[in-house]
Amino acid sequence: xxxxxxxxxxxxxxxxxxxxxxxxxxxxxxxxxxxxxxxxxxxxxxxxxxxxxxxxxxxxxxxxxxxxxxxxxxxxxxxxxxxxxxxxxxxxxxxxxxxxxxxxxxxxxxxxxxxxxxxxxxxxxxxxxxxxxxxxxxxxxxxxxxxxxxxxxxxxxxxxxxxxxxxxxxxxxxxxxxxxxxxxxxxxxxxxxxxxxxxxxxxxxxxxxxxxxxxxx
Amino acid sequence: xxxxxxxxxxxxxxxxxxxxxxxxxxxxxxxxxxxxxxxxxxxxxxxxxxxxxxxxxxxxxxxxxxxxxxxxxxxxxxxxxxxxxxxxxxxxxxxxxxxxxxxxxxxxxxxxxxxxxxxxxxxxxxxxxxxxxxxxxxxxxxxxxxxxxxxxxxxxxxxxxxxxxxxxxxxxxxxxxxxxxxxxxxxxxxxxxxxxxxxxxxxxxxxxxxxxxxxxxxxxxxxxxxxx
Numbered sequence: 001x002x003x004x005x006x007x008x009x010x011x012x013x014x015x016x017x018x019x020x021x022x023x024x025x026x027x028x029x030x031x032x033x034x035x036x037x038x039x040x041x042x043x044x045x046x047x048x049x050x051x052x053x054x055x056x057x058x059x060x061x062x063x064x065x066x067x068x069x070x071x072x073x074x075x076x077x078x079x080x081x082x083x084x085x086x087x088x089x090x091x092x093x094x095x096x097x098x099x100x101x102x103x104x105x106x107x108x109x110x111x112x113x114x115x116x117x118x119x120x121x122x123x124x125x126x127x128x129x130x131x132x133x134x135x136x137x138x139x140x141x142x143x144x145x146x147x148x149x150x151x152x153x154x155x156x157x158x159x160x161x162x163x164x165x166x167x168x169x170x171x172x173x174x175x176x177x178x179x180x181x182x183x184x185x186x187x188x189x190x191x192x193x194x195x196x197x198x199x200x201x202x203x204x205x206x207x208x209x210x211x212x213x214x215x216x217x
Numbered sequence: 218x219x220x221x222x223x224x225x226x227x228x229x230x231x232x233x234x235x236x237x238x239x240x241x242x243x244x245x246x247x248x249x250x251x252x253x254x255x256x257x258x259x260x261x262x263x264x265x266x267x268x269x270x271x272x273x274x275x276x277x278x279x280x281x282x283x284x285x286x287x288x289x290x291x292x293x294x295x296x297x298x299x300x301x302x303x304x305x306x307x308x309x310x311x312x313x314x315x316x317x318x319x320x321x322x323x324x325x326x327x328x329x330x331x332x333x334x335x336x337x338x339x340x341x342x343x344x345x346x347x348x349x350x351x352x353x354x355x356x357x358x359x360x361x362x363x364x365x366x367x368x369x370x371x372x373x374x375x376x377x378x379x380x381x382x383x384x385x386x387x388x389x390x391x392x393x394x395x396x397x398x399x400x401x402x403x404x405x406x407x408x409x410x411x412x413x414x415x416x417x418x419x420x421x422x423x424x425x426x427x428x429x430x431x432x433x434x435x436x437x438x439x440x441x442x443x444x445x
Contacts, residue, residue, distance in 0.1 A: 048326055050398055066395035066397045068252065077395075083395050085402045086329075087331065089327075089330070090326065124303060124314065126303040126323070127301070127353065131325040132325050132327030135347050135349070165351065
């Protein structure tokens with residue numbers, strides 16, 4: 001398959017994070033960013049459940065049943081961690097204290113609207129903390145596959161899925177490209193090796209433009 | 218003389234702790250994913266409630282014995298308010314929801330926390346940017362505050378709150394452990410009657426006052442985990 005591996009994709013997300021950022025990772029693919037950040041970045045991860053400061057379990061490390069991430073996977077607290085109740089956890093999320101959140105999505109529009117909680121016509125869905133994170137984090141980074149299982153573009157002019165939030169997405173990182181949402185539309189910052197500009201535009205449902213210096217093969 | 222010693226909140230049974238559950242009650246049920254779940258209290262509510270209650274919880278069942286799925290399985294729930302009801306193990310909920318027996322209100326997680334907090338704090342409602350412009354914003358009042366759309370959310374009190382804590386003294390002062398704290402103190406504050414299942418009961422005075430996570434003034438009764 002063309003494009004970056006999930007690890008390479010996660011490295012692109014990690015590179016977008018400001019140094020010493022507080023970051024919330026959504027469930028699914030964004031979880032891979034935890035292993036991709038570099039120690040010198042000084043990143044600290046927050047979880048909806050109230051943990052501020054966690055890391056992946058070391059190999060063979062015994063899990064603590066009460067220390068889990070958003071996907072309910074066991075993680076470990078880091079030195080200096082805090083654990084708070086949900087009102088304070090969402091004061092952190094909604095109150096603008098997170099430098100970034102990395103979330104998956106079904107669709108992202110050229111205006112930065114995104115949809116990640118419910119399929120169209122679905123009778124049931126779970127939203128979790130996504131809407132609070134989306135409106136509160138200083139940067140919203142969507143990490144997802146470029147197209148859906150049927151090959152349809154997930155980056156579109158207008159979302160047809162129920163929105164999580166309007167005009168909140170700053171960056172989109174797929175296995176094919178790193179894209180920034182600007183007032184003038186979607187700007188490509190990097191294309192994965194082996195993918196041409198024409199191929200990228202063909203699988204993207206909204207017009208793309210080029211940053212001044214695009215890394216491309 | 219003023220003291221807490223006469224104020225013993227430790228019940229000898231779950232039935233005594235919870236007492237009668239009013240018809241049509243709203244029951245707040247602690248737990249986030251598989252942690253912080255009052256697994257001794259939930260089966261009692263499932264067995265001693267008449268059909269027509271509303272349950273409020275982050276999830277609708279996560280596949281462990283004594284989780285909220287038992288209340289759905291008892292067929293007593295008319296409405297569920299949750300943030301993430303789609304866990305694959307939420308089968309009892311799903312079956313009844315698909316049969317049209319249960320109304321579902323999905324609430325963003327931070328909004329649920331704040332609706333509970335508001336109820337406990339005596340606040341009628343609030344405006345939040347979360348959900349504005351989405352179907353969860355619904356048809357509620359919109360107000361533009363500092364240039365940004367906010368939706369009105371009402372307080373969410375409960376007739377009964379059942380939660381789990383790690384430690385309590387006889388006065389009901391509570392400590393929680395790690396991420397199992399989650400919604401629990403907010404539900405305790407929002408409950409007209411609050412019952413706590415605790416892993417460990419410690420002597421009065423042995424919790425440093427600075428280390429109390431939730432004071433006993435919000436707690437009506439305690440049961441030691443493992444009590445039936």
